[in-house]
Amino acid sequence: MAKIAIDPVTRIEGHLRLEVEIDGGKVKDAWASGTMWRGMELIVKNRDPREVWAILSRI
Amino acid sequence: MRAVENALGITIPENARIIRNIISGIQYVQDHVIHFYHLHALDWVDVTGALKADPAKTAALAQTISDWPNSSPVYFKAVQGKVKALVESGQLGIFANGYWGHPAYKLPPEANLMAVAHYLEALEWQKEVIKMQAFLGAKNPHPQTFLVGGMAMPIDPNSQNAINAGSLALMLDLAKKAQDFVEKVYIPDLLAVASFYKDWASIGGGVPNYLSYGEFQQDTKSNTTNCWLPAGFIRNRDLSKVEPVDHKKVTEDVAYAWYKYSDDDKKGKHPWDGESTPNYTGPKPPYEFLDTSNKYSWVKAIRYDGLSTEVGPLSRMLVAYASGHKRVKEVVDMVLGKLGVGPAALFSTLGRTAARGIETLVTAEMLPVWINELAANMKKGDLKIHSGDKWDPSTWPAEAKGYGFHEAPRGALCHWVVIKDKKVANYQCVVPGGWNSAPRDAKGQRGPFEESLIGTPIADPKKPIEILRTIHSFDPCMACAIHIVDKEGNELIKVRAK
Numbered sequence: 172m173a174k175i176a177i178d179p180v181t182r183i184e185g186h187l188r189l190e191v192e193i194d195g196g197k198v199k200d201a202w203a204s205g206t207m208w209r210g211m212e213l214i215v216k217n218r219d220p221r222e223v224w225a226i227l228s229r230i
Numbered sequence: 231m232r233a234v235e236n237a238l239g240i241t242i243p244e245n246a247r248i249i250r251n252i253i254s255g256i257q258y259v260q261d262h263v264i265h266f267y268h269l270h271a272l273d274w275v276d277v278t279g280a281l282k283a284d285p286a287k288t289a290a291l292a293q294t295i296s297d298w299p300n301s302s303p304v305y306f307k308a309v310q311g312k313v314k315a316l317v318e319s320g321q322l323g324i325f326a327n328g329y330w331g332h333p334a335y336k337l338p339p340e341a342n343l344m345a346v347a348h349y350l351e352a353l354e355w356q357k358e359v360i361k362m363q364a365f366l367g368a369k370n371p372h373p374q375t376f377l378v379g380g381m382a383m384p385i386d387p388n389s390q391n392a393i394n395a396g397s398l399a400l401m402l403d404l405a406k407k408a409q410d411f412v413e414k415v416y417i418p419d420l421l422a423v424a425s426f427y428k429d430w431a432s433i434g435g436g437v438p439n440y441l442s443y444g445e446f447q448q449d450t451k452s453n454t455t456n457c458w459l460p461a462g463f464i465r466n467r468d469l470s471k472v473e474p475v476d477h478k479k480v481t482e483d484v485a486y487a488w489y490k491y492s493d494d495d496k497k498g499k500h501p502w503d504g505e506s507t508p509n510y511t512g513p514k515p516p517y518e519f520l521d522t523s524n525k526y527s528w529v530k531a532i533r534y535d536g537l538s539t540e541v542g543p544l545s546r547m548l549v550a551y552a553s554g555h556k557r558v559k560e561v562v563d564m565v566l567g568k569l570g571v572g573p574a575a576l577f578s579t580l581g582r583t584a585a586r587g588i589e590t591l592v593t594a595e596m597l598p599v600w601i602n603e604l605a606a607n608m609k610k611g612d613l614k615i616h617s618g619d620k621w622d623p624s625t626w627p628a629e630a631k632g633y634g635f636h637e638a639p640r641g642a643l644c645h646w647v648v649i650k651d652k653k654v655a656n657y658q659c660v661v662p663g664g665w666n667s668a669p670r671d672a673k674g675q676r677g678p679f680e681e682s683l684i685g686t687p688i689a690d691p692k693k694p695i696e697i698l699r700t701i702h703s704f705d706p707c708m709a710c711a712i713h714i715v716d717k718e719g720n721e722l723i724k725v726r727a728k
Contacts, residue, residue, distance in 0.1 A: 173691045174519065175691055175694060176518070176519060177694065177697065177698075180698075180701060180706070187667055187679075187701075187706060188520075189679070189683075189697065189701065190519060190520060190522060191683060191694070191697060193688050193691050196687055196688055196689070197685055197686065197687055197688065198683045198684055198685060198686040198688060198697070199684070200680075200684070201676070201679070201680045201681075201683040201684065202520070202522045202526060202527075202669065202670075202680060203527065203529075203667045203668075203669060203677055203679040203680050204520060204526050204527040204528075204529075204669065205527045205528040205529035205664075205667055206527075206528065207528060208488075208508055208510075208528050209528065210506070210508070211659060212504070212506040212656075212657045212658055212659065213506055215654050215657045216654055216655070216656070216657065217653045217654060217655075218653065218654050219623075219652070219653065219654075220234045220237070220238075220378070220647060220649050220652075220653070220654050221234065221378045221621070223234065223647070223654060223657065224231035224234070224376055224378065225374075225376075227645065227657075227659060228231075228372055228373075228376070229372060
């Protein structure tokens, strides 16, 4: 059995990491990990609701 | 924005509704074409294989599948020359870091050359058609003209400084250009490539639940269910039944995510009560592997009715198909017929990629319809673009809660807001990339990416192109072909035989 990690796979909301167990030429199990914190929800707290779209439309 | 409008009871004007539809529409079309050619195609198309192609045979192939004018032997010879010069220079540039020559590549050289030619054409095409968004949104990405209550832009057929008759005519030209390329290049290429990879119609299916919030609103009611692409939830791949969507069924737990809930990490919270307090418990980088028996991701376990659920074009097309959407049904049946497969083939990596093409075609067809809808409204003298009666915070209640459904190109997106004393008291964004890349939940159910990989054949663990095919089929917004190198070009993939 082999375990591989692919990191980064993606740039959506930061980066995606995959860890995959391969057994007999097939994927046996897999884990997807977002490796970057977004935190946008905390940025808009206590802000004027009329302006949050401009900040949050980035994600 | 829709969440805040929903919380404050704001109804947007008809023109704002139509303009939002046009902006979303061109985003679907441009995003999906870019995804197919620039983010996904090289999982299936061997660029170096194109060098072995006979340009005359490539031209013959191209002419049998489409009447697109760029299909002469001379044209394909020129493209081949470009690729050859790149390969010989040793600097592959945009084509660097592919698994070229991998045995999982199945296309004949001529199909590889045709696809590479269209990869390059699509780059030119996309920068043209997205000008439609420049008219309506001021720029791409991140349009600047949105506004709580409508849009922040003037429309007036007779003004130089507004969306006028001239800009509408130019947008119709761009819509035609968008539709032509999708009909004559994207769809024929998709069918041609897919016909060599039919084994991928039984790989990569993953979780059996599909969600769409509905998009392209046909009336101005907040979170209306009257959408051109319908809202719905499909449970356990049962296409005989589409359940109505209830936003209260969306929950997130953080049993395996790097957050700390004030009460219980294992309890699924509705986003109005959501918390985002970070709690990183993973290893200090650089590390070899994560401890996946504990928290292992910054993505929360988003679930619908407690179930791991896929979002995106496949979910939208399945919901539309199962709801009896006439045009979607026609195109889905056409694609299935041409590939000689049944509807069950949709639940796969190939199905996901095909659904994106189907959605692009039907959406591109609607662009002129929506532009003409805007023109007709303006012609009637309706130039209203913003509802400002609840702009002033003194008109707001002391406390309000709202949610705003949207279907982004990549899938279901909803924001939930709680407003107290004129300020945001709580805000949660539950985005398509989160749904699909979600980790395990408290019950141990895998997320959609994770589940879709189980059973995938891997020819060479050092070159796991098969994993990328399935993960890319979800369109997780990846940089083209540069999937496993860091910015210095060092390979980051780690392989360890256990």
